[in-house]
Amino acid sequence: MSPMKHLLVAFLSFLSICSTAQTKKEPTKAAAENSADAPVALTWEVVEEKHQGKNQTLSVLTFKNTGKSPLPATGWTIYFHGTPSFKPKDSNAPIQIEPINGDYLKLMPTTGFKELAAGETLRVELVAAGQIVNESRAPRGFYLVWDKDKSKGYTVQNQIIKPSKNMVGWTTPQDIYGRNSGIKDVPANELTKVFPTPAQYKETGQAFALTEAVPVVADQAFQREASLLATRLNTIFGKKPEVKTSGAGKAIRLQKKEGLGPEAYELTVSPQEIVISASGPAGAFYGTQSLQSLLPASALASKQTSVAVPGVQVKDEPRFGHRAFMMDVARNFQKKAQVLKVLDLMALYKLNVLHFHLNDDEGWRIEIPGLPELTQVGGRRGHSEGEKNFLQPSYGSGPEVDKSSGSGFYTKADFVEILKYARDRHIRVIPEVETPGHARAAIKSMDARYERLMKEGKKAEAEQYLLRDLNDQSVYRSVQYFNDNVMNVALPSTYNFLEKVTDELLAMYKEAGAPISTIHFGGDEVPRGVWEKSPVVQQLMAKDSKVKTIDDLWYYFFGKLNDMLKARSLYLSGWEEVGLSKVRTNGKLSYVANPDFVKENFHVDVWNNQGANLDLPYRMANAGYKVVLTNVSHYYLDLAYQKEYDEPGLYWGGYTDVDKGFYFIPFDYMKSIKVNDDNQPLTSTAAFSDKEQLRPEARANIVGLQAPLWSEMVTTPERFEYMLLPKLLGLAERAWSPDPAWASNPESAQSKAAYAQAWSAFVNVLGKRELPRLNYYAGGFNYRIPTAGAVVQNGEVLANVQLPGMTIRYTTNGEVPTAKSKIYTGPIAQKGTIKLAVFDPAGRMSRVTTVENK
Template structure:
C-alpha cells in the first residue's frame, strides 16, 4: 500500500511539474507584438493588396509552432501568400477570422520575429480597411481570448491617389472670409430674415413670459439661458416690461414661427408648440457664439425680424447604435444637437447582425445574448466579436442595450424637443442577433421540456439547408419568413414597443422594419418555405416570399393604426430579363402608404428614388452619395470612415439638390470629377415628375457605426456634415439649383457656400464647442502649397486659425499664427485651431 501511495504521489508530482513547466513555457499574450503594413497596392495588377504581419516574441520562451490561434477582423479573402503557407486563415462568420499555425510554421524564439505576407481583395485607402481587433487564444483555454496590440504602419507611398495639401488648397480657393457682422445670425437660414440694428440686452433677470400653450417650450428655453447666466430666468404667463415673450398666433403653420427682436422685447409667435420651439432654437443661435464659454452678466441679441417655416416636414438623422453601442447619455446629447438645428426625426437603428439594443419584456435573451459580444465557441451566452469589438463581452464596444426605463426616458426627451423617434427593427435580413437570441431561448425552453413555448418565437427553420453569404459575410442572419413564429416574434416586439411609447406619452405613427440586403440563396432549401410555396397559390417562388412577408408585416401594422417604413427594397419587385436581375417599384404596395428611405443612387440605380416617388411611394432621400455620414470626409489615409460609397465632405451635404439631385453629382466614388460622358448619361434617367414632388417627404443622414467606437468618433463623423443636411432640409430652395451649370448659378453657389462656411466657422461650431457639454466636431486640415518659393495656406472654415512651426515640432496653441506666405525653408508643419484650442491633424509642406 505504501509503495502504491508513493507511486501515485510521484505520478501526481510529475504531472503537476509538467503542467507547471508547460505554463512556464507559454508566452504571455502581452509579450507578443504585432505589426501590420501594406507591401503593395494593386498587387499583380489586380484589385487586391499585398500586406505583411510581423509577429515579435518579446518573452523569454519560444512562441510554439502549435497550440494557439489568432483571431482578428478583416475580409474573408485574407489569405497567406506563401506556399506552403505558415498559417491557415479561416472565416468564422461575419468579419471574424481565425489564423492558426500550420506544419510550415516555425516556433518564434525569445526575442525573435516572423513575417507573414497576405493577399486580400480590395485596396487600403485608409486605416478603416486594415485588419483589427487581434486577440490570442491558446488551445488549452479555448474559451478565453487575450487582446493583442497591433501597430499599423502607415504607408509611405501614395499609390491610391490620396488627396494632397495642394488639392485641399484648391478646394478652398472659392471661399471668401466674410465680416462676422454681415452673416445671417439665425441658422438654418430662415425663410425671411432682416436685421434692424436695434439690439436687445439680455440678462438673467429678463423673464420668459409665455402663453399657456407654450409653457414647456418656455421652460426649456429658460433652462438653456441658465447655462448662459448661471441662473434660470423666471417663467410666467403674465408680466410687463422687458421680456422674452412666447405668444400663440393663428396661421403660421404646423412648424412655422416669427421672431422679432427689438430693444424692448424678444417676441416669438407661433401657432403650435412645435413652431414656438423652433422659434426658441433660432433665438439660441441668435445669441453670440461665445455666450456659453463662460458665465455672462449680459449679452447683446441682434435686432431681427424673422418669418420662418421648414422646407421639408421630415428632417431626419439615423443613429446606428448596434454595430458599436452608444450610451443613453450620448443619445440625449445627440437629441439636443438635433433640436438646436430643427431636425425632427430620430431614426433609431436598434438591431442588426451584430447586436440587439432594446429590452423587450418577456424575451430576455434578446439582451442577455443579443446585446453582448465576446469570444465564444457556441454563442449561447453572447454573440461572437464583430468589427474589432474584442474578446471580453463585459468591456466590448459591441455590448450594451437600453432598458425599458432608458428607452422611455429617450422618448420623453425627444418628445419635449419635438423629435419623433422611429424605431427600426431590421427584418428579415440583418437579423442575426435576433435569430441567435431566439435560438438560445429555444434551447433553454427545450431543456425544460417546454417544446411549444420554445417554438413560439423561433426565427429559423432548424432543417433549413440553404446556403448564402450576406454583404457583411454572415451565413445565418436572415429570419425565415415562412415560419408563423417569425410573425409572432414581430408582433411581440411591436406590442412591447407600443407599450413603451404609450407609457412615455410619445407619439408613434410608424415602425421601420428594414428590408435591405437580403442575400441570394436564402430559404431555397427550407422545408417550411417549400411547404408554404406548395400550399399558398400566391407564393410560387422564393422571390414571392418577400412580398408575402412585407404584406403580412403591413397588415400587422395597419391593425395597430401604423404605417410601414423601410429601406427601398420594401417597395421593389425583382424582375429578371434575359437572365439579368433588376428592381422596379412594386405596384402592389403603392397605395399602402409605405415610406421608403432610398439610399442607393449608385450606378444604374441613380434615379431609383425618383422612380419610386413617381410610382407613388413616399420617399425619404437618404442618398449615399451625399448623406452617408460614416463615409470619410476626404481620400486621405488618416481620415477615418468608410469609402465604399465614396467620400462625403461638408460641401456635399450642402450642395445637394433634392428635386434634381443628379445635377448634384460632381465627383465619382474616387472623388474625381465626373466625365462629360457620365454627366450626359443622366439625361436618359428618369427625372422627378412635378406632380411627384409631394412624394419626396424629406431628407435623412445616416451614421452607420462600424467604425464608430466612441462618442468622440461619433461626433467627429457627425459634425459639421450634419449641419449641411439641416440647412438643406429647413432652408428655402436656393436660387443656384435651378440651372447649376450657368455662370450666374455658379457665382450664386460660391456666394452661398462662402456664407455657409463662415456661419459655421464663426458662429455655429464655436457654439458647439460648449453646447450640451461640447462636441468633438471635425476641424478641417490645412490646405497648403508652395508658390513663388513660399508656403501659402488656407482653411475651409473662416474664423478658425492656422498655426505653424518650422522646426519639425507639432504646432500648438502657442505656435505662430499664419497671416501670409511663409518664406522659411524646410518642412513647415501647419494645423488648424478652433477658438477652444482644439486642433486638426498636422499638414507638412516642404519648401525647398
C-alpha cells in the same frame, strides 16, 4: 442599408481561403506559463498596391514574441477582424487564415510554423482584395486563444504602420488648397445670425439686453417650450429665468398666432422685448431654437450677466416636414447620455426625426420585456464557443464581454427616458427593427431562448418565437459574409416575435407619451439562396397559391407586416427594397417599383443612387412611394471626409465632406453630383442622360431628407461626433431652408457665382458661429477640424482653410505646431519642412499638414 455593402462586394472573388485546419497539440509548459496573456505582438504594414498588376494589396504581418519563453509551433489560434479575402501570399506559409462568419476570421499555425524564440520575429506576406485607402480596411481586434482553454481570449498588441508613400492617389495639401481657394472671408457682422438660414430674415440694429431677470412669458400651450428655454438660459446666467403665463415689461414672449404652419414661427427682437409667435408648440419651439442661435458662442463659454441679442425680424418655416438623422447603435453601441446629447444637437438645428437603428447582425440594443435573451445574448459580444451566452466579436470589439462598444443596450426605462426627451424637443423617434435580413442578433437570441426552454421541457413555448427553420439546409452568404442572418418568413413564430416586439415598443411609447406613427422594418440586403431548402417554406408554397416562387416570399412577408401595423394604426417604413419587385429579363435581374404596395402608404428611405440605380429615388417617388432621400452620394456620414490614409471612415460609396450636404439639390440631385466615387471631378454626365427625372407632380412624394451614421468603425463618442460634425449641418441647412436660387440652373454662370457666395457665407457661419458654439453646447462636441490646404508658389508656401474663423499655425523647424506657434497671415518664405495645423477657438487642432519648400 448597411454601408459595408459595396466594400464587401468588391471582395467576393477572394473567398477561396484554405479551410483545412492543422492538427493541434497541447501548448508546451513554457506556453502554459504565458497563458495568462498573449506573449506575441503583431505589426501590419501595406507594402504594395496593385500587387501583380491586379486590384489587390500586398501587406506584411509581423509576429514578435514579447514573452520570456518560446511561442510554440502549435496549440493556439489568433482571431481577428477584416475582409475574408486576407490570405497568405505563399501557399506554403507558416500560417493559414480561415473565415468564420461575417468579418470574423481566425489565424492558425501550419506545419511550417516553427517555434518562435523570445524576442524573435516572423514576417508573413498577405494578399487582400482591393486597395487599402485608409485604416478602415486594416485587420483589427487580434486576440489569442490557447487550445488548453478555448473559452478565454487574450488581447494581442497590434500596430498598424501607415504606408510611407502615396500609393492610392490620396488627397494632397494642394488639392485642399484648390478646393478652398474660392472661399471668401465674410465679416462676422455680415453673417446671418439664425441657422439654418430662415425663409425671411432682417436685422434692425436694435439689440435686446438679455439678463437673468428677464422672464419668459408664455401662452399656456407653450409652457413646455418656455421651460426648456429657461433651462437653457440657466446654463448662460447660472440662474433659471422665471416662467410665467402673463406679465408686462421686458420679457421673452411666446404667444399664439393663428394661420401659421404647424412648424412655422415668427421671431422679433427689439430693445423692449423678444416675441416668438406660432400657432402650435412645434413652431414656438423652433422660435426658441432660433433665439438660441442668435446668442454668440462666447455667451456659453462662461457665466454671463448680460447678453446682447441682435435685433431681428424673422419669418420662418421648414422646407421639408421630415428632417432626419439615423443613428446606428447596433454595430457599435452609444450610451443613453450620448443619445440625449444628439437629441439636443438635433433640436438646435431643427431636425425632427431620429431614425433609431436598434438591431442588426452584430447587436440587439433594446430591452423587450418577456424576451431577456435579446439583450443578454444579442446585446453583448465577446469570445464565445457556440454563441450561447453572447455573440461573437465584430469589428474588432475584442474577446472580453462588456468591455467595449460591442456590448450594451437600453433598458425599458432608458428608452422611455429617450422618448420623453425627444418628445419635449419635437423629435419623432422611428425605431428600426431590421427584418428579415440583418437579423442575426435576434436569431441567435431566440436560439438561446429555444435551447433554454427545451431543456425545461417547454417545447411549445420554446418554439413560440423561433426565427429559423431548424431543418433549413439553404446555403447563402450576405454581403457582410454572414451565413445565418435571415429570419425565416414562412414560420408563424417569426410573426409572433415581430408582433411581440411591436407591442412592447408601443407600450413604451405610450408610457412616454411620445407620438409614433410608423415602425421601420428594414428590408434590405437579403442574399440569394435564402429559404430555398427550407421545409417550412416548401409547405407554405404548397398551400398558398400566392407564393409560387422564392421571390414571392418577399411580398408575402411585407404584406403580413403591413397588415399587422395597420391593425395598430401605423404605417410601414423601410429601406427601398420593401417597395421593389424583382424582374428577370433574359436572365438579368433588375428592380422596379412594386405597384402593389404603393397604395399602402409605404415610406421608403432610398440610399442607393449609384450606378444602375442612380435614379432609383425618383423612380420610386414617380411610382407613388413616399420617399426620404438618404442618398449615399451626399449624406452617408460614416464615409470619410476625404481620401487620405489618416482620415477615418469608410469609402465604398465615395467621400462626404460638409460641402456635399450643402450643395445637394433634392428635386434635381443629379445636377449636384460633381465627383465620382473616387472623389475626382466628373468629366462627363453622359451616364445621367437616360435616367428618370423627378416629375413635377411627384415632388410631394419627396417627404424629406436623412443623413445616416453607420457605426462599423465608430467605437467611441469622440469618433461618433467627429464623423457627425460638421457634416450634419449641411443636411440641416438643406432640409430646413428654402430652395436656394442657385439650384434652379446650377451650371449657369450666374448660378455658379451665387453658389460661390452662398458657400462662402455657409462656411463662415460654421467657422465663426456654429462650431464655436458647439465647443460648449450640450457639454461640447468633438467636431472635425479641417486640415490646412497648402501649396508652394514662386518659392513661398500659401495656406488656407475651409472654415474661416479658424486659425492656421505653423512651424519651420519640423516640429508639430502648437497653440503657441506662429499664426499664418500670409505667404511663408522660409525654406525646408513647413508644418501647418488648423486650430479652433477652443484650442483643438487638426491633423498636421506638411509641405516641403525647396
